[in-house]
Structures are given as structure tokens and as C-alpha cells.
Amino acid sequence: MKQLRVGMIGYKFMGKAHSNAYRSLPMFFPEALKPEMVAICGRNVSAVQEAADQLGWRESVTDWKELVNRDDIDLIDINAPSDAHKEIAIAAAKAGKHIFCEKPLALTLADAREMLQAAEDAGVTHMVGFNYRFSPAVRLAKKLVDSGRLGQIYHFRAWFLQDWIMDPQFPLVWRLQKEVAGSGSHGDLGAHLIDLAHYLVGDMQEVIGMSETFIKERPIASEMTGLSAKGSDGGPKGKVTVDDATLFMTRFENGALGSFEATRFAAGHRSTNSFEINGSLGSVKFDFERMNELEVYFTSDDEDVQGFRRVLATDPVHDYMEAWWPPGHTIGFEHTFTHEILELSSAISEGRQPVPSFYDGVKCQAVLEAVDKSIEERRWVQLSEM
Template identity: 60%
Template sequence: MQKKKVRIGMIGYKFMGKAHSHAYRDVPFYFDSSVEPVLQAICGRDEEGVKEAAHKMGWNSYETDWRKLIERDDIDLIDIVTPNNSHAEIAIAAAKAGKHVFCEKPLAMTLEEAQEMLKAVEENGVMHVINHNYRFSPAIQWAKKLIDEGRLGKIYHVRATYLQDWIMDPKFPLVWRLSKEVCGSGSHGDLAAHSIDLARFLVGEFKEVSGILETFIKERPIVESSSGLSGNASSDSDTYGKVDVDDASVFLARFQNGAIGTFEATRFAGGNRNGNRIEINGEKGSIRWDMEKMNELDVYFHEDEPGLQGFRTINCTEEVHPFAGAYWPAGHIIGYEHTFINLIVDMLDSLGKGENPEPNFVDGVRNQAVLAAVEQSSETKTWISVEGLLNKSKISI
């Protein structure tokens, strides 16, 4: 039977562009999806750079104007891997052109922008997806199964940290990820957004939050250009610019189901390259996961007999573990790139069924509401209701 094809147009081609391109190319190798991705066109402002990327990553053509890409009638889905300040404009234009939309996180610069994006995709009846790839680690999917089956019982605690250290050098340049005009927020939107999404996926919706944001290095050297994610970068420039986003985000949370949580995101935790970690404690047991050991899930069950109680480490590479059976024999671990493959095959399968996958723009809006609530709390030094922010919207989610 001939497979349905979905023709991809991707805007952006650097760090996330490489991850997405690799995933599209590898999906047919590992999964027998009913929909085949076609790398139709890639878009970037630098013609030499995007031309080279198209050749290297296997794209059929390239554009230097995203508007022209959206206008093309040989494109079915727009994949947005650009900096945050362009997500809304591109996604809304794509939806109005009848294109499905796959967007990087965080969904937008503000809650209001995110809500407008959700409104656009819903009004135009197109599929919409947000890239929270960590959901698609087999270990996280297995944790979700255990929680949904009640194996942990009533959930009491969520404890999440996302720790990095790549900008600790005061001479690290003022890259776009440190500019509010381009990214909206710093570690908060970049890192805490992932922790928020994992918590919502595993435990449920947030009720209210109380937090603080902090910027440790107030000024940094200005550079002309940078990809913005290198722990070895530094600048000898004598011209400095203001850092107007947070270096660290810390907040407390109450969930609608009664659980409480602590969340910390920072780029100033020395020795942590990508310390995305979460622990969940319930009345019957606990789970904990560390992205740097992404195949492993630590599990504790209170019902184990005395003397044998304690965390056990499950290597989630057995065929019984979600997505794992598509790869290698048990114990042959997979990596970061496979989380993108798993998300994209789920997106393609949903497209083939005419369904909208998760996480989608509804999740993007809910995550953005938590981010916004923490920002408000840091400014007002009070608890902020997440639902209160969402209830101000005219969009029902």
C-alpha cells in the first residue's frame, strides 16, 4: 500500500534544525508509519548557510524568505525552529495558509501570543504540535504508565530541576538567548518550560505558583553573531550590552490534584551540562529520572518487603517499554536524538488518522501560563493563580 506523504517546510536550520532534520530522515528507518515525511524545503536568511544546510541535511530545496515558503503549494507542514520572537508570526501565517504547524518551545514570547497562536490553528482547522521532546523518552513514557495505573497512588511531591552551566563565564557573549527582545525570558522559558511540561504530563495541571527570577551577570560583551549554545564561547569585545533576562528561575507550585512541587532552572550550576531531572513521590511509591541517564528510570514501591525496599533502576530498553522496541535489543541504549524521532513518528501517525497529537498548542498555552504566573509572582512577591491567568482568555482550553 502506498504511504501518504507529508511535505515538510522547515524554517531555521541550526541546533534544533539539525535535530528535527535527523529525526525526519530516521523515522522510516525505525518505524513503519502510515505517513512518510518528505524533506521538501528548508528556509534561512543566510543563503550560503541555508544552501549548505539543505545539502548536508538532505532537503530538496531552500528558501531565504519564510513567507515564500509558506506560500508554496508543495508544502503541507511548517516546522518552526527559529528564535522565540518569530514563532507567533510564522505559526499564525502558516495556519491561515492551511498548513499544519510544528513549533519549538516555548510556544511564544507571552501568554497572549500563545493564545493567539492557538486561536489561529483552531480556527483554520490545522494540526498543531509543540516540541517537548523529553516526553518521548521511553523512561518518561513508562513513568507515565505507572502513574496512570495508580502504582504510585496519590501524588504528594514533584521535584524538578533543569541545571546547566554554559554561560558562567562573565565574558560569554550576549547571544540571542540572553536578549528579552528575542527570547522573552532566559533559563525560565528555555529550561523551566521543559520541567513544567513534564510535570503537567506526569502529574496534572498547576493551580498556583510562587517564584523568583534572578540575573547574576548584568552585562556581557556584544558580538556580531553566534549560534548561542556553546559552553566554550567567550568574547574579548570592549563593548558591553545589558542582560535583560533571567539566569535562574526558582518556584514553588500547588497542583490541582493537591500535590506540591519545587522547580529550579539555572545556567549557573557548575558541573551540570544538561541536568534535566524530575522526582515524583506518591503514597505507594516514587519515580525519578535524569536526562543525562535518559534510558534509566529509578522506581520505588512502598509495598516491597522490609529489607528489600529502595529504589531499583529500570533500563527502559525492553520491547515492553514505549518506543524502545523499534530500536535495538534490550540494554542497547538510545540517545537524545531518538526523543525527536519518537515525537515525530507520533505526530505523523496522528496526521494519518486525522487526529491532533499531544503535546500541542493547548499544552503550549498551559505551559506559557505557568511561565507567566511565575514571572508575575517574581515581580509582585505573591502567589499567582495559573487558572486565573487562563480564565482571562477568550479561548476555551
């Protein structure tokens, strides 16, 4: 059994999700490279040590530059805040390490392209963390599209709705600061939708968007974590510099029409990551809150029993599911990452680039930035301009 020695930078929400994936991989996919969880890196000595203990890393370190240059590391996993991605990724590439970087790849398209270039120049494996591609139900959608069973695609509509910052007293965490996060719901949630659109429908030709920041000032966060935080009541406030919600429309190169909405202000939606595809021969619908299900419709069904089928994508025929539990026994969010790591592991074994790679990260970044430009200039922006 060959090993994959990992050094990981970041240890919050995504760090925990990745750690869990590394640990789950050998139990469910024993044919994959076996991840060895060598070292985890963070700035706060005691916090990162605690994370190492809990998440199962052999050691904790605080200097990522040292980490990326260690000989006993094959793969650098980057899930630090978005503003740190670029520098680390380029350093890792130069050190000849394979790279797994969380999305969004970078704060800007230019940065993303630089990262891709560095990885290509170094000849290393590079992957970007669009984990939703790895839901078995999403794979089924992909299979139906690619096999032509949905026919020509006419429509793609997608929305990622959350409600975790609706309280105006929710503090100004890093995800609400443009200089760290790059953007708000657009880069955090919309990026996933854009990647799914690329994966399922194809490239976009032009976009136009709109966005809003509903709560313009928030309490300074006394303590910052991934998705939760405590503000100091009555304390000083700071300006929210990212979007609370961003919508856009697109025309795909294949003629399909797309609409997208990402918001953190949809009361009742904890994490509704949902899309629908309508083709000439059928349709599919997905909602991440019921991630094991795909609704599927075929125009060719007998005319008296036409209707959307609720397919529970837990049968052995569905991607990855033979490795898990008997049919009808669902898996959770976290295993989108397990499957993602499996793809990374396979790619490394086979000497190819994984899908999605930095190339897909760049493509997503181009759309994010085209939408931003369309909002700023209040006009349709061609992807070819980017």
C-alpha cells in the same frame, strides 16, 4: 506509503535535531507517514544552503512567507528564534498547513493563545516541541502514574541545571536577550519542567517564584549561534535582559506540592534535566543525563528488598524501544525528536491533535507568565488569574 511534505524554518541546533528525526523516522517506524524534506528556510542564503546540503533538504529558501504558502508542503516546522514563532505559525495556519512549533510556543501568553486560536480556526494539526515527553523512561513514569501504581501524588520536584554561560566572558547571544528569547533559563529550561509536570502530575493552582541574573553584562556577540558563540574580548558589553536562574513553588490542583528550579549556573551540570515524583504507593526519579534509565520504588515490595530500582527502559515492553536495538543498547537525546515526529505523524494520519499540542504550549506559557508575575509582584499568583 503516504508522505508528509515538510518545510522547515530554522536550521541551527533544533533544525539539525528535527532534520535527523525526519530522516530516522522511516527506518525505525516504517508504518509512519514518510517525511519528505522539501525545503529549509533561513535568512542567510549561503548558510541555509549549506544546511540544506548537510541535513538532507531538497532545497533551501529565504522567504518563509512564500514557503508557508507553497502547495507542495503539508507541514511547517518552526524552530527559528522564539520571537518569530507567532507570525510564522499564524501564517502557516491561515495557509492550511499542519504546524510543528518549537517551545516556548511564544514570547507571551497572549501570543500563544492567538496562535492556538489561529490553528483551531484553520482546523490544522498543531504540535509544540516538548520533546522530553518522548523519552521512553519518561513514558514509563507516565504509565506508572496513570495506572495508579504510584498511588496519590504528594510531591513533584524538578530541576534543569546547566552551566554553559557561567563564564562571564561568554557573549550576549540571542538566548540572553529578552526581546528575542522571551526569557532565559525560565522559558528555555523551566518550560520543559513545567510541561513534564503538566504531563505527569496535572494542572497547577498557584505559583510563586524568584529569579536572578548573576552576570548582568556580557560582551556583545560577534557571531551568534544556538548554544555557543564567540565574543569579542575587551569589546563593548551589553545588558543581559533575561534570568540566569528561576525557581518557583506550586500547589497542584490535585493537592500535590511542586518545586522547580531552572538555572544556567550550576557548575558541573552540562544538562541535568531531572525530576522526582513521590506518591502514596511509590516514587520515580529521572535524570536526562542518563535518559535511558528510570529509578522506580514501590511501597508494596517485600519488606527486606525495598529500594529504588534502576530500570533501563530499553526493553521491548517500553514505549518505542522495540523499534530500536536489543535490550541494554541505549538511545540518545536525538530520538526524543524521532518519537515526537512519530506522534505528529500518527496524529495527522488519524485526524486527531497530537499530544502535546498548542493547547499544552499555551498551558505552559500561562505558568511561565504566572511565575513572572509572582516575581514582579512578590506574591502567590493563581493560575486562574491568567
